[in-house]
Amino acid sequence: MINPVRLGVNIDHVATLRQARDTRYPCPIKAALLAEQAGADGITLHLREDRRHIQDSDVWQLKSLLHIPMNFEMAVTEEMLAIAEKLKPAYACLVPEKREEQTTEGGLDVVGNFRSIQSACQRLQQNGIEVSLFIEPDFKQIDAAKESGATLIELHTGHYASLMQHSKSWHEALAQLQKAATHAHALGLQVNAGHGLHYHNTLQVAAIPEMVELNIGHAIVAHAVFVGFEQAVKEMKQCLLTARPL
Numbered sequence: 679m680i681n682p683v684r685l686g687v688n689i690d691h692v693a694t695l696r697q698a699r700d701t702r703y704p705c706p707i708k709a710a711l712l713a714e715q716a717g718a719d720g721i722t723l724h725l726r727e728d729r730r731h732i733q734d735s736d737v738w739q740l741k742s743l744l745h746i747p748m749n750f751e752m753a754v755t756e757e758m759l760a761i762a763e764k765l766k767p768a769y770a771c772l773v774p775e776k777r778e779e780q781t782t783e784g785g786l787d788v789v790g791n792f793r794s795i796q797s798a799c800q801r802l803q804q805n806g807i808e809v810s811l812f813i814e815p816d817f818k819q820i821d822a823a824k825e826s827g828a829t830l831i832e833l834h835t836g837h838y839a840s841l842m843q844h845s846k847s848w849h850e851a852l853a854q855l856q857k858a859a860t861h862a863h864a865l866g867l868q869v870n871a872g873h874g875l876h877y878h879n880t881l882q883v884a885a886i887p888e889m890v891e892l893n894i895g896h897a898i899v900a901h902a903v904f905v906g907f908e909q910a911v912k913e914m915k916q917c918l919l920t921a922r923p924l
């Protein structure tokens with residue numbers, strides 16, 4: 679039997695809306711618990727250095743309430759490593775972070791920052807945390823990810839998602855994701871993907887046989903404005919099931 683692709687729901691943008699007015703609502707914890715009820719397989723949240731959306735208190739509250747794995751997105755900094763070591767999420771996903779960016783732009787340069795990433799993987803793994811590296815679908819980055827000791831990668835789907843659907847370049851980007859997934863899987867890495875995925879471009883990525891989990895946030899939060907959070911999660915979950923019927 680082929681397993682369905684797992685859905686990791688990213689709740690950052692519920693917090694973005696809250697921080698826009700510095701109110702107590704909408705509550706990202708409530709969103710995470712609704713997502714859990716609606717069939718999400720994991721919850722992702724990114725505690726950024728500038729705390730522009732998720733706050734430290736969100737992370738700790740959620741840790742005590744979640745029944746599904748927490749995927750803690752973090753930059754490779756001493757501050758975040760110290761928090762992760764205390765928090766002990768099921769997964770830590772290492773991402774590049776720039777203050778001026780709108781969202782995470784581009785994957786982690788594992789080749790160029792090999793030593794610091796290798797050492798971060800070791801520190802996190804010593805605390806029982808599985809480490810994922812958010813990287814472009816590039817063979818050199820995948821090979822370096824394997825060498826660093828990480829056991830998972832998350833392929834950056836941002837380029838794919840930015841292209842006109844069914845255009846030549848879109849098909850090429852999808853083929854590149856497929857090749858990268860096959861290569862990483864052959865090295866023994868678990869392959870996840872995410873960024874920019876929505877209700878119309880996720881099916882094709884979910885159909886990649888090596889894909890284990892997709893992390894999706896913005897599109898779900900945006901759709902929830904109209905249909906409610908649980909329904910938005912259910913519809914995305916259905917999309918993943920359609921890609922790989924049981």
Ligand code: PXP
Pocket residue numbers: 688690724751771773781782812832871872873874875893894895896897
């Ligand atoms: N994966 C990673 C590593 C990310 O940084 C993000 C964005 O926070 C996502 C997945 C989700 O992207 P989106 O919000 O575009 O679905």
